């Protein structure tokens with residue numbers, strides 16, 4: 001399914017859910033050249049399609065795979081002891097971790113163990129999962145061998161059934177966008193946010209509930225990912241947003257818009273980095289020494305990372321709205337020609 005037909009299929013649901021007419025306007029005509037997909041640099045990555053959900057075996061292993069899927073899609077309910085915010089794994093790894101260009105699990109599984117500059121050593125896959133609990137979920141890392149990790153590992157391993165190993169599969173991670181023409185700008189980013197994001201994520205970035213559950217996840221504030229999370233890096237957020245947002249209308253923003261709105265989102269307060277040393281400047285120097293992190297930077301006279309945001313009521317959409325996210329039909333991964341490329345580093349702050 002291509003982006004346009006996916007968009008058409010989702011239009012009715014989307015419009016009914018959030019009163020958005022975006023698909024007809026942005027998706028009905030081919031994107032201009034400037035917003036065309038940026039293909040990964042040669043050598044091309046190996047194409048892979050994960051098995052369908054119905055292929056999960058009906059045995060003891062399959063039962064744990066299903067637990068992994070449930071943990072991934074309903075993380076706070078399935079593992080409340082390890083989750084400290086309102087997000088699920090699926091919020092950033094779309095379609096239950098299947099979708100290409102949203103760091104899919106099948107591509108991740110075959111990319112570990114790998115050296116990561118963030119930790120300064122070779123990480124196992126389990127350790128990578130721990131990192132997403134600690135930072136993206138603002139929670140606690142399950143101990144190695146914990147049934148929660150075993151289930152998530154089993155789910156990822158099953159999803160990579162038949163994939164070659166130690167390669168970069170097409171659609172792995174988030175896309176890497178080229179540097180924008182103009183330096184990313186928060187004021188332009190806010191305009192993009194207001195026009196194309198706030199309908200779902202709320203003007204204050206707090207997400208929105210519908211029918212008593214969180215239908216649209218918070219992008220900042222007390223219930224979102226913390227300052228140590230990968231999404232807090234403007235380049236990673238820009239790549240994710242370009243490919244996946246507005247939901248149902250991926251690849252519709254220009255690169256410049258994606259960078260600008262990513263900078264805007266990543267310049268908002270969120271829970272403290274769990275590696276906080278007691279001093280923002282020192283924490284920045286130790287863990288955020290990259291132009292891609294706004295932690296410790298001064299924005300409108302305020303030092304980001306200096307004030308933990310307070311919890312409060314999340315805005316509800318008008319009563320006619322329905323939880324739209326679950327209803328969306330997901331775009332499938334794109335195929336690309338194959339030249340195996342070993343994956344040896346993961347340079348991500």
Ligand code: HEC
Nearest residue numbers: 087088089092103107108132133136173174225230231236
């Ligand atoms: C706030 C967004 C967010 C949430 C929520 C989140 N992650 Fe991630 N995750 C990321 C980002 C960003 C990366 C890095 C992607 C990249 O390097 O391109 C990542 C990477 C990963 C990777 C490695 C992918 C790769 O290709 O190396 C795995 C595995 C993973 N996450 C699992 C999880 C699990 C399990 C959960 C839930 C417990 C979770 N994530 C929740 C944002 C998130």
Ligand code: HEC
Nearest residue numbers: 090091092196197200216217218219241245246247261325
């Ligand atoms: C039609 C509703 C909708 C629109 C419009 C939309 N999003 Fe999202 N967004 C979602 C949903 C739903 C998810 C979670 C996906 C899932 O769980 O399957 C999400 C996830 C995200 C995430 C990762 C999760 C998190 O909480 O950090 C980011 C970042 C994000 N959106 C940014 C944006 C930006 C920036 C825009 C505007 C360019 C935008 N979104 C427009 C519905 C929307």
